[in-house]
Amino acid sequence: MAERPRVDRSAAPPPGEAHPFRFPHFLRTRLPNGLAVVAARLAGLPLVSLELIAPAGAQYEPAESAGTATLTAGLLDEGTARRSALEIAATAERLGGYLTTGADWDVGYLSTGLLASHRREGLALLAEIAITPTFPDNEVERLRGLRISEIVRRRQDPATLADDRFQREVYRGSVYAQPLYGTEESIARLQRASLMSFYQGHYGFAGATLIAVGEFDPEDLLGEAEAAFGTAGPPGPAPARPEIRPIPLEGLRIHLVDRPGAAQTELRLGHVGIPRTHPDYLPLLVLNTLLGGKFTSRINLNLRERHGYTYGASSRFSSRQGPGPFAVQAAVETAAAAAAAREILHEMRRVREALVEPEELAETVGYIVGVFPYSLQTVGDVTRRLETMSVFGLPDDYYDHYLERVAAVTREDLREMARRHLDPERVAVVAVGPAEILEPQFEGMGPVTVWSPEGEPRAAQPLRAT
Amino acid sequence: MSSPATSLDLDLQRHTLGNGLKVVLRRQAELPLVAVNLWYHVGSKNERPGRTGFAHLFEHMLFQGSEHVGTNEHFRKIQEVGGVANGSTWYDRTNYYETVPAHELDLALWLESDRMGFFLPALTQQNLDNQRDVVMNERRQRVENQPYGRAGETLNELLFPADHPYHWPVIGYMEDIAAATLEDVRTFFRTYYTPSNAVISVVGDIEPAEALERVDAWFGDIPPGPAVPPVTLPRQVPQGEPRRQVLADDVRLPRVYLGFRAPAYGERAWYVGDLLASVLSGGKSSPLYRDLVYERQIAQDVGVSVGPQEAGGSFTLVATARSGVPADALEEALVGHLAAAAAKPPDEADFDRARNRLLTDYYSGLQRLETVADQLSQFATYFDDPAGGLTEGERYLDIAPRELMEYAAEHCAAPERVVVSIIPRKEG
Numbered sequence: 011m012a013e014r015p016r017v018d019r020s021a022a023p024p025p026g027e028a029h030p031f032r033f034p035h036f037l038r039t040r041l042p043n044g045l046a047v048v049a050a051r052l053a054g055l056p057l058v059s060l061e062l063i064a065p066a067g068a069q070y071e072p073a074e075s076a077g078t079a080t081l082t083a084g085l086l087d088e089g090t091a092r093r094s095a096l097e098i099a100a101t102a103e104r105l106g107g108y109l110t111t112g113a114d115w116d117v118g119y120l121s122t123g124l125l126a127s128h129r130r131e132g133l134a135l136l137a138e139i140a141i142t143p144t145f146p147d148n149e150v151e152r153l154r155g156l157r158i159s160e161i162v163r164r165r166q167d168p169a170t171l172a173d174d175r176f177q178r179e180v181y182r183g184s185v186y187a188q189p190l191y192g193t194e195e196s197i198a199r200l201q202r203a204s205l206m207s208f209y210q211g212h213y214g215f216a217g218a219t220l221i222a223v224g225e226f227d228p229e230d231l232l233g234e235a236e237a238a239f240g241t242a243g244p245p246g247p248a249p250a251r252p253e254i255r256p257i258p259l260e261g262l263r264i265h266l267v268d269r270p271g272a273a274q275t276e277l278r279l280g281h282v283g284i285p286r287t288h289p290d291y292l293p294l295l296v297l298n299t300l301l302g303g304k305f306t307s308r309i310n311l312n313l314r315e316r317h318g319y320t321y322g323a324s325s326r327f328s329s330r331q332g333p334g335p336f337a338v339q340a341a342v343e344t345a346a347a348a349a350a351a352r353e354i355l356h357e358m359r360r361v362r363e364a365l366v367e368p369e370e371l372a373e374t375v376g377y378i379v380g381v382f383p384y385s386l387q388t389v390g391d392v393t394r395r396l397e398t399m400s401v402f403g404l405p406d407d408y409y410d411h412y413l414e415r416v417a418a419v420t421r422e423d424l425r426e427m428a429r430r431h432l433d434p435e436r437v438a439v440v441a442v443g444p445a446e447i448l449e450p451q452f453e454g455m456g457p458v459t460v461w462s463p464e465g466e467p468r469a470a471q472p473l474r475a476t
Numbered sequence: 477m478s479s480p481a482t483s484l485d486l487d488l489q490r491h492t493l494g495n496g497l498k499v500v501l502r503r504q505a506e507l508p509l510v511a512v513n514l515w516y517h518v519g520s521k522n523e524r525p526g527r528t529g530f531a532h533l534f535e536h537m538l539f540q541g542s543e544h545v546g547t548n549e550h551f552r553k554i555q556e557v558g559g560v561a562n563g564s565t566w567y568d569r570t571n572y573y574e575t576v577p578a579h580e581l582d583l584a585l586w587l588e589s590d591r592m593g594f595f596l597p598a599l600t601q602q603n604l605d606n607q608r609d610v611v612m613n614e615r616r617q618r619v620e621n622q623p624y625g626r627a628g629e630t631l632n633e634l635l636f637p638a639d640h641p642y643h644w645p646v647i648g649y650m651e652d653i654a655a656a657t658l659e660d661v662r663t664f665f666r667t668y669y670t671p672s673n674a675v676i677s678v679v680g681d682i683e684p685a686e687a688l689e690r691v692d693a694w695f696g697d698i699p700p701g702p703a704v705p706p707v708t709l710p711r712q713v714p715q716g717e718p719r720r721q722v723l724a725d726d727v728r729l730p731r732v733y734l735g736f737r738a739p740a741y742g743e744r745a746w747y748v749g750d751l752l753a754s755v756l757s758g759g760k761s762s763p764l765y766r767d768l769v770y771e772r773q774i775a776q777d778v779g780v781s782v783g784p785q786e787a788g789g790s791f792t793l794v795a796t797a798r799s800g801v802p803a804d805a806l807e808e809a810l811v812g813h814l815a816a817a818a819a820k821p822p823d824e825a826d827f828d829r830a831r832n833r834l835l836t837d838y839y840s841g842l843q844r845l846e847t848v849a850d851q852l853s854q855f856a857t858y859f860d861d862p863a864g865g866l867t868e869g870e871r872y873l874d875i876a877p878r879e880l881m882e883y884a885a886e887h888c889a890a891p892e893r894v895v896v897s898i899i900p901r902k903e904g
Contacts, residue, residue, distance in 0.1 A: 015693045019544045019594070022553055023586050026579035029508030029681055054506055055839045096770065099760035100825065106832030108759075125836055152773065159729065159776050159798050166623040166727045269726065273620035274613065305551045315548055318609030321617050341617040343609075373556035380558010380577050383507045388843040 031383045033409040034392055037228045041240045044216035048396050049228040049235070052389050056126040058224030059389035060133060062140055063397060065248050066118030066212035068190050069332060074199075077192020079113035081153060081200060082208045086111045086120060088149035091142040095149055098139065105131055111139070115186065116331045116401050118212065123390065126225040133238040136220075140213065141242055150202045157197050164191070165463050169341070171267050172276040172442045175461060179265055179438040180281055180335055183257040210246065215239070217248025219400045223389045254332035256282055259436040262355075262456035267463060268445035275347040275443030279354050280337035281433055286329040286402045290427060292412075296419045297427045298327055300374040301361055302338055308357045309338060317353065319346040327431075331402065336432070344443050348451035351439050358434040365421045379413050486866050488852065489684045495700040496672025499691050500852045500862040501684040504845065510680030510687075512584040513573040513849035514592075515857045518668035520648070521567045521641040521707055521787070526655075529648010532565040533611050533656055534664050538572065539563065540603040543594035547603060550587055557583060560846075565646055568786040569857060575846050578681035585694040592674070593698035595665055601658055608653060615647050623727045624898050631735045634719045634894040635790055639710050642789060670701025677852040677862070680845050709787055712737065720895040722803075724902070729776060730803040731796045733896040734810050736888050738791040741784040742859055745883060747871045749791050752880045753780040754830035755822045756793075756813065761829060763816075764795075768809055774801045775809075786858055791887060803897035811890055818884035821877035831872050838869040 017023070036050035068079040087102075087109055088095040102109035107124035120140055124132045164170045174189055181187040192200075220239060222231050259281055284290060295303075302309035302325025313323040323340035342350045386392055399408055441448050445460045445468075452458050460468040488502040520531050541547040554561040559576035572591075574584045619625040629645040636643040647653075676695070678687050739745040757764045757780040768775035776796040783789030793814075795806045822830075841847045851865030 014696050015689070017586070017693050019586065019590060021544075023582035025557070025577075025583070026581070029578050031508050055843055057836070057839055057843070096761055096766065100829070103759040103761050103829045103833060104825065106836040108833075108836070123836065123840065125832060125839075152770070155773065155798070156769075156776065162728045162799055163776060163796070166729070168621055271726070274616035276621075304555055306548065306555050311548065314610055315606065318606045319613070321610055321614035341613070341621065343613055343616070373552065376556040377558050381560060382558070383509055383577070384558070384560055384575055387507065387509075387845065388840070390840075 033395075034386065036396060037232060038406065039232055041215070041236055043240060043242070044214070045239050046219040046400070047222070047232055047235045048219060048400065049222045049231040050392055050396065051226060051228050052223055052392055053225050056225055057123065057389050058126045058129045058132065058222065058226060059121070059123045059393045060129070060136055061119055061121035061221045061393055061397065062136055062218060063117040063119045063221070063400065064213045064218040065116070065251075066208070067113050067116040068188070069115050069185055069252055069254065070212060070249055071185060071188070074196065075204065076188035076196040077157065077190070078200060078205065078208050079118060080190055081157060081192070081197070082205045083111045083113040083118040083120075084153055085145050085149060085205060086143045086209075087139045088153065089144045089146040090138050091144060092138060095146075098135070101135055107132060109135070114190070129224070129226060129231075130234055133234055137238040140239075143209065145202055145206055145209070147202060150205065154197055154200070157191065158194050161191060161194055161197065168269060168272065168274075168276040168442045171463055172278045172339070172440050175265050175267050175442070176278040176280070176337060176438060176440045177335070179263065179440065180259070181256040184254050185252065186254055186256065186332065212249055214246035214248065216246065221393050221396045221400065223392045223396070251331060259438060262435065262437055262439065264439045264441070264452045264456050264458045266445045266448050266452075266458060266460045267440065267442040268460055268468065269442060269463065270444050270446065272344070272443045274341050275344045275441050275448065277340050277342050277347060277350055278337055278440040279351055279437055280325070280335055281437050282333050283327040283336035284431060285331060285333050287331070290431065292415050293419045293423045294327060294427045294431055296374055296378065296416060297361065297424045298325055299378055300366060300370060300424070301325055301357060304374075304377055306373070308360070309354060312353050312357060313340055313342070313350055317346070317349075319343055319350045323350075323354075329398070329402070344447055347441050347443065347448055348455065351441070351455070355434045355437070358428075358432045361424065361428040362432060362434070365425055368421065371419075371421050371424065375417055375419065378416050382413060486863055488863060489688065490862060491688055493671065493692055493696050495696065495698055496670070497695050497698075498675040498856055499688060500675065500677040500856055501682065501687050502677070502679045502848065502852065503682055503684055504679055504848065505681040507845075508578045508681050509575055509845055510578045510581050510584070510678060510682055511573065511575045511845035511849040512581070512588060513571060513677045513679075513846065513853045514588055515675045515853040516570045516669055517568070517673050517704065517857050518570055519566050519568045520644065520646040522668065523641065523644070523648075525638065525644065526652060527660070528644040528652040529611070529646070530652070530656060530660060530664060531570055532647055533607065533653060534661060535563045535565045535570050535572075536607040536611055537599070537604065537661055538591050538595065540607060541598040542590040543597040544590050545587060545598070550591075553583060553587060559584070567642055567646060567789070571850065571853065573846055573849065581678070581682065581687065582690060585690055588676070589694035589698065592669060592671065592695065595669070596662060599658060599661060604656070604658055604661065608656060611647070611653055612650060615650060615653065618647065619645075624725065624731050626723055626725070627731070627733050627896050627898055630721055630723060630896045631733050631790065631792065631894060634721060634896070635735050635737060637710055637712075640712075641707060641709070642785060642787070666701065668704060670704070671695065671698050672700050673704050675853045675856040677849040677856070679849040679852065715892055717891050718893050718895060720897070722897045722899060724900070725898050727898060727900055729797050729799060730801070730806075730900065731794065731898045732803045732806045732810070734793040734807065735790045735894045735896075736892055738782050738789050738887065740788045741786055744871075745887075746782065746784075748875055748879045748883045749782045749887065751830055751834065751872055751875055752817065752883050753782050753791065754834050755826050755880060756780045756817065758830050758833050763826065764813055767813070768795060768806070772809075774798055774805055803899060807895055807897070811893070814884055814888045815890070818881060818888065821881045824877070827877045827880070834872050835869050842866070
């Protein structure tokens, strides 16, 4: 090798010239039966991701029927006019594939990731389970039993207990308060007929989208999608989206879920946020990234690096069609639970009161802009972006202008976003851990309610004299 | 039988710097990114009893700054250009990695070379105290406050004798983490964090010859260190009868773990074991899922896996009981399936499914530059064969079904099992 060039270690080296990047090209079309099809080529490895989404999320569940959306989705691949549950699984898995069905708040989904050489068989299988599911009685009963056992299992998991309690408190009076997975009572009540009816009302192709990403020619894929999905499809228009209007929080409310002897405390703190379609979404994303959305965020540096209270703390505004939650989360040392909550509130107040430092904004924008190509490496990554565009009705050129819009956000915008969308005086604080140790810590912060892991409220215990 | 072939090109460059640092470079320019990945050949295997968890705590310390990089500046510098960075510790190695925009390669090399060459001047007691607290909270989060969280380490305590370095968990025991001193950190750094005990892989939108010059510019001056002391492993003898432990935990559903000693990672038998694990439990149509979850409905979930340890880890079966099903019933069912696997080769359909799924998993992983770089470093570190990291999927292609039967007979004999059962703690 030639003589070694000298390097200057005293400061970060200057960057080279940036290499160009564009969001992957994709094709979009609509089949005669109403199904939208989006296809993008991602070359390099012999893989394909196929996903069908439909307006069949849990937000559409009737009252008292929590779990309908996820259980309906779960039954789609448990029997079709041609195949039994095990035959469907064996077919998908022989293709080297993962077949997953499920539902979040907005949509129900059927997705498969498989070896590229098998994509036509994959499309045919997705079409079969989307169009001809039979909801066999024995499978309904089997999944019901599995689900109830799963609900029992979730109660032993402190992070899940914290999420569930947080959601119930923040979304009181609205469908978002219910657990996506349902409750033992609601799952026990669900009838095959109501699941069928949910399917018929929500999986119509008029409201659905097929997203395909991988190693193929997108023009070919559109033709193959038409062959597999074009002839038939569940009828019916897309359902109307419900209004989500939770009862507002009246102040700072503390909810302890008691796990005597627990080694640590799971902490959640936050309130209702905004819909993904809100015009403030992008500047708010920048604000949240600075506040709690990256390792060097204010909240993580405070709780982890300054105080050593936790292995990691983060915050996020969840993307939903309705107003998703703003939530801060951390697993903290029990002795420091209330102190950690106070630090989080302090950080929320600080971004509302003072402008952030110019360097902090530059670092945050630099992060969001620079990390964008990193977040588009896999067929799954690109599928998720295309899904976001579809679920939230974003224009086809959304990601072509995304980075310039992020770069245009100012410090004043961030303070304005904080004042509009962060409210440290009206938050739910949830702490899952030993109530006996937690309760005295929170004294004076706000009213405290203690819950059992089963969700029963417990009368507050008097403080001990010693 | 379908045998999907890869379209991956295997072009890469290798070099060893004068100080012993191995360099692997690969151009992959689909995205304007570069992944930088360092493996140091040191992990919890190099610790000793009473000082467990040190390799991992040390990994945390290496993010606390070096002579020219302030505390927390490592993450800050990487994140402000849109990079992603992390590190991880395993029994056999510790890795550090970042993916940054391709035009920021020098930034990543500056940071990594500064902590390899200039770490000690920045070391402070305050940083050590803070990271001990962080790691103790990490242990609480991952182990002590996690349902079934103690099972994994208990299984290894039974499977490996007390003087075997896989006996203790990578994260270490609480009292050992608390006991770490600054002098421990210094000694560990001087012993193990030398250029000749490391590999650096650079993968992405680069010109390999130019990138090699940059690596040499940043790392070439770091002085070589002494040879790393060898790890001695006690000879293992068959245990002859099952060993078991029952733990009461704050759980609602019992769970049973069955473990067996496994061959060394990289050996043909390791891949046979991995394929057997996938045959047994990979997917809803696998025999274990079909029988325990679907038909008899005694389990909530079931999984089988084999650990990639350099000196041979464990082949582990895990099943969570449905409400009301005792752990013993699951153990009996799992032992029965292993006996069946040892008696005849798997069905062709199960075999095909398992292999295709492993290939999908493998190629899915390689979609990420950081995984490609990690594979190159791994195969350079363990086998001096970085290219092997890009063809690992092919190791499954020439395995015959009857080898799975032979594996089960040789490595999963019932008397050699260790069993950890986690049962609900009695109320009150």
